[in-house]
Amino acid sequence: MAKKYTNTGNKDTRSGFGAGLLEAGRKNPNIVALTADLLGSVKMDAFAKEFPERFFQCGIAEANMIGAAAGLAITGKVAFASSFAEFVTGRVYDQIRQEVAYGHTNVKVCASHAGITLGEDGATHQTMEDIALMRALPGMVVINPCDYNQCKAATLAIAEYNGPVYLRFGRPTMPNFTPEDQVFEIGKAVCLNEGTDVTIFATGHLVWEAVNAAELLEAEGISAEVIDIATIKPLDVEAVVASAKKTGAVVCAEEHNMCGGLGELIAGVLAANAPTPVEYINGGDKFGQSGTPAQLLSLYGMDAANIAEAAKKAISRK
């Protein structure tokens, strides 16, 4: 019986980040925040208003922002640097590599407007390569929460964690369905729905699509396990392998392209530990385009119906 999740009202994950940052800032006077001319868009405005001396507006100069964040972290601050996902990953990959990852600084790279659900702005802003880039960096923690509540909890968790983190979230309002009072555990997969026939590993906005897919499958008599991979690195290998062994068929769903994201990661882990048929829901080897988030999820084959179809295909390959 698929567990029923209730959408308590659509909210944007970036606002979860903003709320988490404000709360973390109230708890810890060492938290500082930087942005590159996107204060309101990345929802840092409440923090900046309450702690103006701990907020640094860097202007449209992301490379400098990453370096300045690393410098602040060296002095003992917990530095949250945020912009749009493309501009705090692809644009500044080398800065993150040297100043944050190799430099071992306590910088939280916080990426809003990630994925295709950014929508109308189109491909220049819709990064679907960021998880691959950040995953490749030694020691980088990569977190991709699924809704407002989880993003807020994750923000609070990374504020307590000492080390480089990539936190990925999005622009549009999406269903908010995980518990408001949850405690986010870095590196822990969250089982949302126990099942026996197939496992859907999903991350970010596609977790809600996966939950809906499980309901569609249940109507056809298929029992789907839904696991929210909120932390992509370090991956909860134990949970992934155990579930794949239990169900014997896997779907990986992510708002990212096919290269270096969750799908390839899980396929690699399963190939080594528990070879299992795997089907992929992702953006393929393509750029995005303008459209509404719902239109784009459908066009790129990332919605609940696509996930349910992939699940049946995975099962057929057992």
Add this chain to the structure above:
Amino acid sequence: MANINELQRISTQVRRDIIRMVTNAKSGHPGGSMSSADFITALYFDVMKHDPATWTRQGKGQDVFVLSAGHLTPMYYSILSRAGYFPTSELSTFRLLGTRLQGHPCIETGLTGIVQASGSLGQGLSAAAGIALGKKLDKENEKVYVMLGDGECEEGQIWEAAMFAVHQKIDNLVALVDWNRQQIDGCVDNVAGLGNLEEKFKAFGWETVVADGHDFNEILAAYAKANELSGNGKPVIILFNSDMGHGVDFMAGTCEWHGKPTSPEQCERALAQLEETLGDF
């Protein structure tokens, strides 16, 4: 005022160290190491408030130095060890497998004195600006020094940081430029001309000082001037006119030795021109 002769003796030994390190490693960057050796020696042995015994990466209570031009490790490691951050004997491990003295500065090997990884150019000014902001938040009075190569100023991020430091009124930040006018592919003017670097930084709102990077009287006067100019709402930059390869006749004034080690024979010829003042490692 420091004893100029003593600083001169130290920097001569640093140059010997540089030559011997790159010869031993069969790799490394002697040219810029030798052009910057004098003013960084003065910084560590006279100007900066620092103490290797109580040093931490956070830099509490001490002045901080960031090497943005990370390839100048022969100079940097020599000066750090001569200043007491780690044993000079370790200089013999430079660039060899398993060493703490990596080709470019890093945090992973835990070498005392290293504040930030560098090597990918153009990033250290931003990091130093961040450290300086952190010191301001902590109400610390110490300064942050950061050294840039002149060729490095071709990186756009330098100018992002230059604007940021002025906008944020980071007046506890002193940048030092090794203005040797050489880079890997030739003279800076021929590769990607920077024009008048002093006027450029002035136009960006910095306080500027220009000095001879090989004259200790001028070097110390420049640091004193920078100290005077600090704390008045603007960052300060000292441009040290220097010669790449300074101190060895066949290496001076050319980009040829940017990233090329001396052969054992060339090493002997070079060392003959540099008195062993403090004892070789």
